[in-house]
Amino acid sequence: MTATLLTLPVPDLSDDALAAVTAELAATAEEYDRSGALPTAGIEAAHRAGLLTATVAERHGGPGVSPLDAVRILVALGEGDPSVALLAANTLATHQGQAVANHWPAPAYADLLRRSAAGPALVNAIRAEPELGAPARGGLPATVARRTADGWSLSGHKAYATGGTALAYHVVWAVADEPEGDPAAPRVGHVIVPGDAAGITWIDTWDHLGLRASNTHDVVYDDVRLPAGAFVEIPRGADGVYRDPAAAAGITSFGHPALYVGVARAARAAFVRYARERIPSALGRPIAETERIQAVAGEIDAQIAQAETLLYGTLLRAEAGHTDHLPQLSVLKVQIARTAIAAVQAAVAALGNPALTRHQPFERHLRDVLCVRVHPPQEDAALLAAGRRLLTH
Known part of the structure; x- marks a missing residue:
């Protein structure tokens, strides 16, 4: 059997369908965060929805969704359980890479697709080392x-x-x-x-x-x-030097920041829910009715609006054939990361102790969103490269 004989599911990427997957993942996210166990329930949910193979190319029997739809998937998964979303992001990126260039040996990729048809088949590029780091x-x-x-x-x-x-x-x-x-x-x-x-x-x-x-x-x-x-x-550059594929952002590398936009969305939903339910005895009404909390909610919404506009706008421009923003992809990822973090931090700062207790989800969202900074290219490297590009060309 060859990979092309397989027919992988076409996922339902409607807003309602993605929201249903988000809710299913969110139901177990806290449990897995506390135990540190592999989030099997969330992985199975993503697989059943056809999301783990969404970027498999049509020539290999997959739906071949666009980079834009791939990040929509990862925003939804990140809003539910970002650990599941990270596993999915790495897997979707592998299939995206294979769709662009058939770099995998054919028997191995055919085997991966067979496994993917039968159940969740996760893949990851394993690069860091204890002594070298990333x-x-x-x-x-x-x-x-x-x-x-x-x-x-x-x-x-x-x-x-x-x-x-x-x-x-x-x-x-x-x-x-x-x-x-x-x-x-x-x-x-x-x-x-x-x-x-x-x-x-x-x-x-x-x-x-x-x-x-x-x-x-x-x-x-x-x-x-x-x-x-x-x-x-990995091909050498014109100067004979190997370039790390992760050292600069590409159009298909926005899956990682996308999942953290999902984390920010989860923090926003938790903030709205808490504000509506919290009624201090001295106030006698929900804190959602106070101007202070309303202003914070507006700040959170503004940060998420900026992150989503940068994320989706970058990919929409590329789909439309625009190329002038391509040299800025790395700094666009930096800005998405900054705004996702800012949204969650705004919620935590406004609520004080309740936001830092493990009885509420805010501290988990804060811990998770901070991990966006570790994904390459990291902020200082991206800004340095952007500055050099501006000042030397």
């Missing part, structure tokens, strides 16, 4: 893919491998060690690794402030044997 700021991995008589042997230690044991496939950043290679300038690429391959060991290291259910643990590869086609080289 590669967006340069450096080469210590993880090595060594040539064997019939393929490759992968060995190394990776950090922040979101998805953990739930991953159907790992896309592992590594250096190639091969007899015919140049030791001074080795090939660098991604190794496509089935999650159930022999030689993979997980180390439970994830004990984080936010996105606690994302299962972002360390993973060790010890002589993991893979076929010859498993190594996919």
Whole structure:
């Protein structure tokens, strides 16, 4: 069977259908945040709705939704449970990349699609390492893919491998060690690794402030044997240097900021609900009727309106064929992140102690939204690159 023989579901992307998925995820989000367990209920809900394979290309039997609809999905998932949304974002990005360029070996991608048709099949690019950190700021991995008589042997230690044991496939950043290679300038690429391959060991290291259910643990590869086609080289630039694919934003890289816009929307809904229900004895009416709380609600709404306009507007302009904003994609992501954080912080600051107790969802939303800052390109790098572009051209 080939990938093209599969027919994956076409998801219902109406506002009502997405809102129903949001509500289903939200019903278990607090439970998974407290336990740190893999959010299986939310993952299953996203799979049943056809959202985990929404970006599979039509030529592979998928619906091939646009980047705009992909971020709509992730806003909805992020509003329900951002840990589920992060797992989905990484998976959707993998399928988007394959839709643009068939870089996966055909047998591996066909297997991924078969698994996706049968149940949730998560994928993640696993790049960070304990010593190096994230590669967006340069450096080469210590993880090595060594040539064997019939393929490759992968060995190394990776950090922040979101998805953990739930991953159907790992896309592992590594250096190639091969007899015919140049030791001074080795090939660098991604190794496509089935999650159930022999030689993979997980180390439970994830004990984080936010996105606690994302299962972002360390993973060790010890002589993991893979076929010859498993190594996919990253092309060098014109200057002979490898460029980290995550070091600059592209049109299909807005899934991560989108899920945090969803977190801000969840905080707004919680603020409205709390303000309507909270009736201090000294006031004798809901705090929602006071000008102070109404002004804060307006501030929250303004920040979310800005984040959504930047998010959707960026993609709509690209769909319309505009290119003048493409050099600004990285700083647009920065601004989306800033406004999502500002919306949640406004809610927390206005409510004081109730917003910081675990009996209310605000502190969870704050912890989760702060994680937007870790996704590359990070704020200082994006601003530096934008400033250099302006001042040197």
